[in-house]
Amino acid sequence: MNLELRKSPQETPIVRKMLISLTCEYLVVCNPSEQERISVVSIYVSSPTAQVSSASGKPVEIQMSAVWNTANTISQTAYEISFLVQIPPLGLKVYTVLESANSDPHLADYVLYNGNVKDKGIFNMKNVKSPEEDITLENSFVKLRFGQSGLMEEMVNKEDGKHHEVKVQFSWYGTTSKKDKSGAYLFLPDGEAKPYVYTTLPFVRVQHGRFYSDVTCFFEHVTHRVRLYNIQGIDGQSVEVSNIVDIRKEHNREIAMRISSSVNSQNRFYTDLNGYQIQPRMTMSKLPLQANVYPMTTMAYIQDAKHRLTLLSAQSLGVSSLKNGQIEVIMDRRLMQDDNRGLEQGVHDNKVTANLFRILLEKRSVVNMEEEKKSVSYPSLVSHMTSSFLNHPVFTMAEKVPVPTLQLLGEFSPLLSSLPCDIHLVNLRTIQSKVDGRHSDEAALILHRKGFDCRFPSRATGLLCSTTQGKISVQKLFSMFTVASLTPSSLSLMHSPPDARNISEINLSPMEISTFRIQLR
Structure with missing residues (x-):
């Protein structure tokens, strides 16, 4: 099997994908969760005339997107194709990936702000100096509005048409000037976080496709992408956020992502304990800032009587809610000194770090505010499923030789039902x-x-x-x-x-x- 590993521009191994050469490849898609699911599968292929078929030979609708070598350079030898799969619980499904003259992929459209691409290849790309109107993405569940910087500012619930402020920002923490400073085990900031400042508008790339659309903005230290899936499953109800962070040139700084919303959380927020149960937290203004930061293994949320805003995470990070309606998560730290807790070195072996999140805004009903004072809290069923699918994604396996039993059946399901x-x-x-x-x-x-x-x-x-x-x-x-x-x-x-x-x-x-x-x- 002729496979080539392609890296992202930041060369982080976390986001590498296989490049499939189209000499008749069999693609086995596996669902590791115990519930049936509808998901989008994306793979890299070596030809723009790729066609995906089910085990019975029926062509499958695909979305073809560009593979980016750098922020504004398209690969001329690789293409990303995405298609929809519905897989039984703990099951496998077989597809064939072929090169076909009859292939009719749906090409994604691109709008580029504050920059341009010289060689557009087969894709339709429009260069715009700066957004005259707000950038928007939408599916059947939500509509998102972005500012000129490419950062999300608002979510609109399609069910009732209500607008909710959900503003994404980045910020820096420094370290104290006292003798004891931040290190691997200690977080001793020099005060409240300072806004992430950029002198010119970042390069913003907007993609619209059949199965997903996204907005990617390129800052000096963060490549930030917000993706919305246009499908009817669980994945379509939340917003996927991806951050690729690079602070290797910084000195005693920590970078955080902050989500500011209109949710009246009243200094209360909720974090999970080892992905098992949810613990209520209270932000105490009399305590030092670092005393209000807690570990987040899989999720954190804030809520009021009408809505709950949940940040679901694919990796363990520190989280806080220092102001009303905010969730703040620390994504990476670069600290130059030892904090005298046994490591005997600072945190200066940083790598390019990929962080993956989902933002879920839910409407609450029949809420008794007295119950908010209980010592435990619980996620919604949709939140549980979203977290499960985020941490147990569908994965693919490519093979030249067909698996006889799977090829005959087309799919394998060890469970009778979900x-x-x-x-x-x-x-x-x-x-x-x-x-x-x-x-x-x-x-x-x-x-x-x-x-x-x-x-x-x-x-x-x-x-x-x-x-x-x-x-x-x-x-x-x-x-x-x-x-x-x-x-x-x-x-x-x-x-x-x-x-x-x-x-x-x-x-x-x-x-x-x-x-x-x-x-x-």
């Missing part, structure tokens, strides 16, 4: 035998039922699964196996409850993690 929306399959693995290290005839099934806030309307077009009050029929789990027995066990599989017996239905309570010994035949 697990309930609030059930997460933590693990399903074989259990090692106590004799000679062999595998036994049992497997370990570990399930987690997520707790969610039901006071959010679940859009029927977004969710491809349902909830069952934590109940799962054992005989309806697998499509290719019959469950001979399923017995509750301790989380470590070392012990079984005294009343352990073979059960026909799994019943989980919210926030519960349960382990079972399962025998298949």
